[in-house]
Amino acid sequence: MLVIPFEPDIICIKKNSFGEAITDNPTKEFFIMKEMISEDLYENMEYFHEKLQVTKNFDMIYRMLSVGGRDACLYFIEGYIKDDIMEKLLEFFHSLTPEDLPQTSHELTHSYIPYVEVDMVQEKEQIITNILSGVVCLLIDGYDKCFAIDCRSYPMRSVEEPDKDKTLRGSKDGFVETVVFNTALIRRRIRSPQLTMEMLSAGESSRSNIVLCYMQGRADEALVQKLRERIESLQVDALPMSQESLAEAIYKRKWFNPFPKFKYTQRPDTTSASLLEGKIAILVDNAPTAILLPVTIFDIMEDADDFYFPPLTGSYLRFSRFVIAFLSLLLTPVWLLFMQNPQWIPPWLDFIKVADTVYVPILLQLLILEFAIDGLKLAAVNTPQTLSTPLSVIAGIVVGEFAVKSGWFNSETMLYMAFVAIANYTQSNFELGYALKFMRILLLVLVGIFGGWGLAAGILICVLCIACNRTVSGTSYLYPLIPFDGRQLARRLFKKRTA
Template identity: 60%
Template sequence: MQFSKNLEDNLEHLKQTLSLEKNFDVVYRVISIGGKKGCLLFVDGLTKDEVLLKVLQAWWSIKPEDMPTDAHGFSKKYMPYGEVGLIANEEDMIVQLLSGITAVLIDGYDKCLMLDCRTYPARSVGEPEKDKVLRGSRDGFVETLIFNTALIRRRIRDPKLIMEILSAGNSSHTDIAVCYMEGRVDEALLKNIRNRIKNLQVDALTMNQESLAEGIFPHKWYNPFPKFKFSERPDTAAACILEGNIVILVDNSPAAMVLPSSVFDIIEEADDYYFPPVTGTYLRLSRMMTAILCLLLTPTWLLGMMHADALPEWLAFTKLSDVTYVPLIFQLLILEFAIDGLRLAAINTPNMLTTPLSVIAGIVLGEYSVKSGWFNSETMLYMAFVTIANYSQSSFELGYALKFMRVILLLLTAVFDVWGYITGFVIAVCAIVFNKTIAGKSYIYPIIPFSWKELKKRFFRGRLPVIPESQNADVNR
């Protein structure tokens, strides 16, 4: 619906649409501007009051004979602020108003003036709890979109850095920022992602990036290995953009979604690059080995205990030292689910009780569960290692994917013995090999298709590439 030049008609329709008499936080104020009747609309709590005060002071000095004939002329002459826009459509105006932008309607003008002096309640840009580093910057993304884009822009001062703003959700109208480097990004993938977001038919992005991810990539939901890399670190997001990836930021979410992402991209961490090449390579390789052990340790040990008599002497220490009352497969499965239960309990436990409850849980579950005969000490040891090893991955999704594959491997090994172990291993490998990135490319590139040059970069942390002087001179020119 287009605005009319009659302020009373516009205001009467907005009162019904916005329920201005019921919504206490949607404030409207009728004022006089240069002898004309005007109306100021804003959402209380999302507007900078000091900016509005200064703008109103500037309007009070306008004389009737100085009033322009249209909204465009008024915005150029009497809007003493940087971010000002004009909107002729009421639906677009309502979306921006509910986003925190102040709307100004003036009698005789058929367009609404939008004054972007909004402010959002936000926490400080402190280091994220999950993506901590031993060395490096200590800032992280927050729930305010404009803060997150500023953190990336601060690190990439290049005019080729593009940040497109889109929205999704018929009710929420959630802002989505698509960030990429012009000239480095895959244009076909960018066009595909842009079209998918624009055509996304959802009522609201209630789960932020997860809702968006499920909307733009609904295929192969049964494969647990993640299709996206998530990070709460602006330095990681900036590095991914410079490598030609696309970073998607969603308002109200403190994480950046990086795509396309292979399994090697997801395994990488910021610490790999904040240390010298030798140390970074060691950290990367140790993380990969830990992931493999996390998947295979308990199924391999279970298979060995099923054939304990065939174990060589140098592996005799892995045999059970006590009598087994509960079959090993049930011990391992109970611990798999119990650990997740403890993790959920830790999340919901008040901070003041976390330490004493952890001590109690450690004593009860660690010592008395073994003494009571429910678990063997060897089972507790290997499951403790697997639990700690899961946290070596910065990606929750990858950690749970390894967990699901491990449980499948345990069940098949317990039922079908050696052939079950082999089948479970093949299923885990196929889940990785036949997975695809959102761009439709191999999930384990550069292994398939093979590229030795790229493979070395994935496994070994190299030195920072130096731009030749000739290219550097062209850039500076």
């Protein structure tokens, strides 16, 4: 970039943190001019050879050729291009005569190349970005314009149902790591001109492609503009963790509130349905997941199976998920409170008492098992598929049977924690499951220290964490419960007919 110091006859542009142009106090700012390519091919090649380190990078390819009697050079990255298309393009270039090309660069347009996706680029930085993104760039001597030919083909896996978001019915396709294919999966379901997909980028080094998807007329335009400005004004070097890095960058939430503000999904049908409801989806290249916002806790607890079954079955599945989430939060803390105060147990619940001798305090048993369950999860994730069965057998025998016989754990403690571990998998949202886990650990600690008052305080803290949480757009996290909207609340709790 060429930076020219301020002069009185030059209008300077100052930008705020959101990239908006402002004009206050211009004397302290600088006018920035974007550097363009020249008409000299070899001067341009010298620049791009140095910037792209062509001699060091084995996959950075340049190809000299003749186009209409003029020297030309192709820049591209090996592994991105389609060989059959490039072969036809090279045949076309060699067949051109001097009469086929215009005399001046001002007459040069993308129509001179018989290919669908061709752009004319003059900025050097933009040309470098195109080349590093896999676009073939053609420079011709005597012209100060570059042909950017998008004939790239990214390596990708097949479009198949994601392991995390499986459904009993419905479509069996899922997002992949290539953002263009993900947008096509959404376009296939929403054939409306109101569906808008804006291409943005972020990251000084990564220059990651980010797509902002929304329905015009349904999405909150103020929120769309706010997200657009935040993405464009991001001052980050890269997005190493794709959508999670972007989510943390565009919304810096308080770390002590674990309840999620975003909903992540790998299903294009869920994303399409959310867009039709007025939500916004953010797709990041190299991430097979869409970020949906703004979302409430009722949106996060929804699952695709709720909509693929008749109203009665879908309502039952949704109601069961709410009840199980409530039980997974309170079951072990309430049981611990009863064990500390056996006189509070009614006669018809005497069977919940621990029958064997307690060698390790029950609170410590529950906390150890909370961490042990996560340890087993991590072990299962990092275990090769061929060894997953032996791992399950070892975990079932050693942790399940020998841990009880050795006196470390009581069978009742193992039973209730087994229910909690299974109940966590009823939540399709991974972040919400861990938010409930953190609240449950807090309840256990408070009950273990303060007894009944600790349980009351823990429940109050949990309610405040949910009630005081706000969506990305600033609305209530508990809508339609707070503020109350009976019609929408009934729609969130019970599935209705779609037609």
